[in-house]
Amino acid sequence: MLRLSLLSSIGLLGFLAFKLGPKHRPPTLHAPSITTITDIPSSSSPPPPFRKLTYDVFISFRGEDTRRNFTDHLYAALKRKGIHTFRDDGQLEKGKSIAPELSKAIEESRYAIVVLSRNYANSSWCLDEIANILDCLEKKKVLPVFYDVDPSDFRKQTGDHFKKAFAKHEKAFKDEPDKVQRWRSALFQVANLCGWHLKDDGYESVVIQEIVEKISSELIQTVSISEDGLVGMDSHLKEMRSYLDIECPDVRVIGIYGMGGIGKTTIAEVVFEREKAQFEGYCFLKDVREAAEKLGVVHLQMQLLSSLLKIDEDVRNTRMGKNIIKERLRNNRVLIVLDDVNTEDQLEALCDRKWFGQGSRIIITSRDEHLLRAFEVYKVNPLSDDDALQLFRMNAFKEDHELVGEESLKQSKEFLKYANGLPLAIKVLGGSVNGRSVESWSSELDRLKDNPEKKIIDVLKVSFDGLRKTEQEIFLDIACFFKGDDINRVIRVLKGRYNHCPRIDIKVLIEKSLITLLGKKLWMHDLMQTLGQEIVCQEYPEKPEECSRLWVHNDIIDVFDQSKATNAIQSIFLKGSTKDDVVHSINDSFSNMHKLRLLKISNVKFSGSIKYLSNKLQFLQWDDCPLGSFPSHFQPDNLVELHMHSSRIEQLWRGKKVWRLLRHIDMTGSQYLISTPDFTEVLSLEILVLEGCTGLVELHPSLGSLKKLVFLNMRNCKSVESIPPFTSLESLKTLNLSLCSRLKMFPKIEGHMESLLELDLEGTSFEELPPPVEHLAGLTKLNLIGCSKIVEILENLNCMESLEQLYIGGTAIRDTSFLVCMKNLKSLSCKGSRGLDISDCNQMDEDIPDDLSSLISLRKLNLSGNCFVRLPEIFFQLSKLVALYLWNCKRLELVPQKLPSNLKFLFVDGETLILDNLCMMYLTI
Numbered sequence: 030m031l032r033l034s035l036l037s038s039i040g041l042l043g044f045l046a047f048k049l050g051p052k053h054r055p056p057t058l059h060a061p062s063i064t065t066i067t068d069i070p071s072s073s074s075p076p077p078p079f080r081k082l083t084y085d086v087f088i089s090f091r092g093e094d095t096r097r098n099f100t101d102h103l104y105a106a107l108k109r110k111g112i113h114t115f116r117d118d119g120q121l122e123k124g125k126s127i128a129p130e131l132s133k134a135i136e137e138s139r140y141a142i143v144v145l146s147r148n149y150a151n152s153s154w155c156l157d158e159i160a161n162i163l164d165c166l167e168k169k170k171v172l173p174v175f176y177d178v179d180p181s182d183f184r185k186q187t188g189d190h191f192k193k194a195f196a197k198h199e200k201a202f203k204d205e206p207d208k209v210q211r212w213r214s215a216l217f218q219v220a221n222l223c224g225w226h227l228k229d230d231g232y233e234s235v236v237i238q239e240i241v242e243k244i245s246s247e248l249i250q251t252v253s254i255s256e257d258g259l260v261g262m263d264s265h266l267k268e269m270r271s272y273l274d275i276e277c278p279d280v281r282v283i284g285i286y287g288m289g290g291i292g293k294t295t296i297a298e299v300v301f302e303r304e305k306a307q308f309e310g311y312c313f314l315k316d317v318r319e320a321a322e323k324l325g326v327v328h329l330q331m332q333l334l335s336s337l338l339k340i341d342e343d344v345r346n347t348r349m350g351k352n353i354i355k356e357r358l359r360n361n362r363v364l365i366v367l368d369d370v371n372t373e374d375q376l377e378a379l380c381d382r383k384w385f386g387q388g389s390r391i392i393i394t395s396r397d398e399h400l401l402r403a404f405e406v407y408k409v410n411p412l413s414d415d416d417a418l419q420l421f422r423m424n425a426f427k428e429d430h431e432l433v434g435e436e437s438l439k440q441s442k443e444f445l446k447y448a449n450g451l452p453l454a455i456k457v458l459g460g461s462v463n464g465r466s467v468e469s470w471s472s473e474l475d476r477l478k479d480n481p482e483k484k485i486i487d488v489l490k491v492s493f494d495g496l497r498k499t500e501q502e503i504f505l506d507i508a509c510f511f512k513g514d515d516i517n518r519v520i521r522v523l524k525g526r527y528n529h530c531p532r533i534d535i536k537v538l539i540e541k542s543l544i545t546l547l548g549k550k551l552w553m554h555d556l557m558q559t560l561g562q563e564i565v566c567q568e569y570p571e572k573p574e575e576c577s578r579l580w581v582h583n584d585i586i587d588v589f590d591q592s593k594a595t596n597a598i599q600s601i602f603l604k605g606s607t608k609d610d611v612v613h614s615i616n617d618s619f620s621n622m623h624k625l626r627l628l629k630i631s632n633v634k635f636s637g638s639i640k641y642l643s644n645k646l647q648f649l650q651w652d653d654c655p656l657g658s659f660p661s662h663f664q665p666d667n668l669v670e671l672h673m674h675s676s677r678i679e680q681l682w683r684g685k686k687v688w689r690l691l692r693h694i695d696m697t698g699s700q701y702l703i704s705t706p707d708f709t710e711v712l713s714l715e716i717l718v719l720e721g722c723t724g725l726v727e728l729h730p731s732l733g734s735l736k737k738l739v740f741l742n743m744r745n746c747k748s749v750e751s752i753p754p755f756t757s758l759e760s761l762k763t764l765n766l767s768l769c770s771r772l773k774m775f776p777k778i779e780g781h782m783e784s785l786l787e788l789d790l791e792g793t794s795f796e797e798l799p800p801p802v803e804h805l806a807g808l809t810k811l812n813l814i815g816c817s818k819i820v821e822i823l824e825n826l827n828c829m830e831s832l833e834q835l836y837i838g839g840t841a842i843r844d845t846s847f848l849v850c851m852k853n854l855k856s857l858s859c860k861g862s863r864g865l866d867i868s869d870c871n872q873m874d875e876d877i878p879d880d881l882s883s884l885i886s887l888r889k890l891n892l893s894g895n896c897f898v899r900l901p902e903i904f905f906q907l908s909k910l911v912a913l914y915l916w917n918c919k920r921l922e923l924v925p926q927k928l929p930s931n932l933k934f935l936f937v938d939g940e941t942l943i944l945d946n947l948c949m950m951y952l953t954i
């Protein structure tokens with residue numbers, strides 16, 4: 030029996046994240062008969078500048094020859110190594126010539142593997158592809174595999190196959206002789222490249238392994254400035270590689286030290302991306318300092334465990350976390366990056382050489398050299414003059430940076446005198462003159478020249494000073510309030526304040542490198558944040574209460590406790606720590622703050638009440654708010670979002686209120702809330718979260734007429750007994766009524782509701798599912814887990830053709846005939862559904878319903894906990910089935926040959942099975 034550990038993730042289906050552990054060995058192979066024609070030349074010059082590289086590898090192949098076997102195995106092997114690979118899944122093969130998506134994928138790939146098989150040349154499609162590949166990629170990045178064909182046939186283009194194929198093409202494209210000639214020439218060129226020849230007595234797995242190794246070792250070497258302007262990265266990488274010394278079996282901790290803005294994180298990221306494939310598990314913990322402050326080190330320990338082992342441990346304290354890490358990881362060879370560490374505590378909780386398996390590497394970045402004293406330390410030096418110039422020009426001239434004249438070269442060098450080789454400062458300075466003629470740069474330079482002894486923060490300020498007023502205001506809002514928030518939220522919230530759309534200002538800030546986007550989150554470098562905060566502090570250095578924005582905990586508490594509030598304050602961001610038990614009085618704290626726009630309070634305990642709250646509020650988040658209601662005249666016309674987790678609010682407002690811009694209300698865990706208010710005039714509301722409002726009993730009828738409402742979450746509103754009729758919830762996409770245990774009836778649907786995609790009724794007391802089918806026609810997800818009173822899925826639900834995920838565990842459903850027409854069902858979980866035939870412990874395999882065969886789209890099936898002996902023949906026909914869960918099927922005898930053809934993931938316990946076409950299998954004892 031085999032116990033495999035879970036390591037890295039393979040992004041299949043999203044919910045499967047397992048990989049074969051180190052102890053799994055493939056069966057030994059006999060000596061292969063493979064001819065490696067020549068070696069791939071290993072020198073590599075950088076690809077042309079600014080070609081965007083989305084993929085590492087593009088695979089070109091003839092679908093009918095190798096889609097299901099060789100190409101599929103190759104693809105899976107590349108993926109497992111973390112190599113980002115594109116293969117056409119057959120969906121695009123429609124028209125006569127190559128689809129634009131394919132051309133784009135080729136252009137954005139670093140390598141192309143061409144699988145030349147028997148029928149390759151008679152597909153005009155493939156020929157177009159190969160011609161495109163040769164146009165886009167350098168020849169040495171094109172790797173042919175001759176799959177059961179003779180390379181000389183391709184070179185000479187003789188052979189029967191060829192003649193026939195090209196005769197056909199010449200006839201079909203007789204008006205386009207150039208095209209056919211281009212194909213011929215492409216084939217000829219590819220056939221003369223070095224690659225692999227797989228004959229019928231060769232072993233595919235050996236060739237695949239060679240290809241994967243070749244590519245992964247080359248990828249590790251190719252990092253060039255064309256990737257996101259990583260100027261100077263080559264030399265950093267070289268240094269880091271010698272520190273890492275990957276081959277060496279001991280455990281190493283390497284510190285990267287340097288001042289803020291020098292590029293420590295970027296170096297760590299690039300090294301991580303390049304080297305991670307060689308480890309059994311890897312994890313990059315970003316912003317340790319900030320995360321530890323906000324969430325605590327225990328959270329970081331859990332994050333480490335979950336990304337290395339794919340387990341979600343409930344770690345209660347730091348010591349327990351340390352023990353689990355030590356216990357679980359001591360045999361694993363891992364790569365860990367701890368980015369921006371600033372205290373000994375963090376190091377102690379996350380990193381000890383002795384915890385990790387042989388050959389592990391831990392990289393720590395820090396601004397504090399003392400903290401790294403116990404480790405080898407790579408000290409990051411400023412950019413060389415040449416690299417600095419290049420980086421500056423890339424930011425100052427963007428696309429045109431190759432075409433820069435003499436004058437601008439001189440000017441650029443002037444700027445660089447002030448940047449001290451600091452990449453961040455160089456980028457920001459470059460951004461500040463971007464889009465402007467060289468003649469007009471002098472004003473920026475003059476500002477720098479003022480004071481030649483400038484600190485780096487003053488250098489950065491030059492860029493701020495060059496901004497327009499609204500851009501400056503938004504920059505300060507982000508530095509003091511919104512850092513880390515979703516960009517769309519920020520735009521929505523700020524829209525009401527400025528006359529034009531803040532999206533444009535934010536774009537300018539990004540272009541000037543003052544802020545960045547991390548996915549959809551607005552982010553800024555610590556130094557830029559410090560700059561923004563210092564600018565605000567300068568408004569009134571000794572009197573925070575006179576400044577426009579407050580974010581320092583003690584300053585804010587001081588203002589509250591001593592009633593120092595003034596008219597100047599526009600935003601307050603108050604974040605306490607969970608340990609803090611002091612209760613502060615809130616009595617009339619907001620009285621003078623007539624301009625307050627942004628307010629965020631969490632983890633600080635208050636008591637008392639207020640008589641006034643600014644009507645200028647645009648964003649209000651107040652967790653554990655002690656107020657039972659808002660002041661009576663509170664009329665925030667500009668309020669866009671309202672978040673009141675665990676508040677004591679009993680009623681949001683009385684009567685009709687026109688909160689015109691309000692889009693998002695989140696009252697999660699507000700147990701005192703008794704009723705929902707009259708929403709009649711709240712016409713913009715899109716998101717309403719009432720999860721865990723356990724005291725809620727009364728829902729105002731206007732709830733059912735919120736035309737713009739997209740998301741309604743009432744999970745665990747366990748006192749609610751009925752919901753008013755849905756008269757016009759025409760935009761609603763997600764409805765979550767799970768754990769509303771007193772709810773017996775689905776709300777009456779009177780108007781349109783065609784937008785609904787997800788319906789969660791878990792744990793409700795519904796006896797039947799009455800919503801007429803036309804309202805659910807678009808439903809993709811339906812959760813009925815634990816609805817023990819539901820006996821059948823009614824006629825009217827029969828043809829929910831778009832349903833992709835269905836959960837019926839714990840219901841009393843017996844008849845499965847409704848499954849027949851659910852052609853898009855991808856996931857069916859019958860866990861614990863006593864009545865359903867396929868999971869009944871007393872049923873034999875003959876009784877598994879034939880209906881399953883019509884679930885042609887099913888990709889995941891969970892039959893865990895059943896007692897059948899054999900899987901029925903019918904499973905063969907589930908041609909899309911990729912994952913099959915058979916945990917705890919004690920009586921099951923699995924016959925390896927009898928599994929669906931595309932099955933890749935099989936989860937069983939007990940017997941060890943080795944199956945050819947499985948790319949992984951997970952077994953426990």
Ligand SMILES: *[C@@H]1O[C@H](CO)[C@@H](O)[C@H](O)[C@H]1NC(C)=O
Nearest residue numbers: 092093094095096097098099
């Ligand atoms: C690969 O699959 C194709 C059809 O899917 C088949 O024609 C071919 O013989 C297979 N090759 C091998 C080596 O099994």
Ligand SMILES: *[C@@H]1O[C@H](CO)[C@@H](O)[C@H](O)[C@H]1NC(C)=O
Nearest residue numbers: 147148151152190193194197
């Ligand atoms: C390609 O050639 C093979 C055999 O030479 C033939 O079976 C197949 O039908 C041809 N395909 C096309 C699209 O012409």
Ligand SMILES: *[C@@H]1O[C@H](CO)[C@@H](O)[C@H](O)[C@H]1NC(C)=O
Nearest residue numbers: 613614615616636637638639
């Ligand atoms: C705050 O006001 C409440 C009455 O609203 C009062 O009971 C309480 O003593 C006040 N707290 C302070 C610290 O003044």
Ligand SMILES: *[C@@H]1O[C@H](CO)[C@@H](O)[C@H](O)[C@H]1NC(C)=O
Nearest residue numbers: 744763764765767787788789
């Ligand atoms: C309902 O809420 C729960 C808890 O927040 C969540 O796990 C579940 O996915 C939600 N259901 C839907 C359909 O969004």
Ligand SMILES: *[C@@H]1O[C@H](CO)[C@@H](O)[C@H](O)[C@H]1NC(C)=O
Nearest residue numbers: 858860861891893894914916
């Ligand atoms: C399948 O069902 C088993 C047993 O009911 C459960 O433990 C497991 O989490 C389920 N797996 C998935 C992926 O739904």
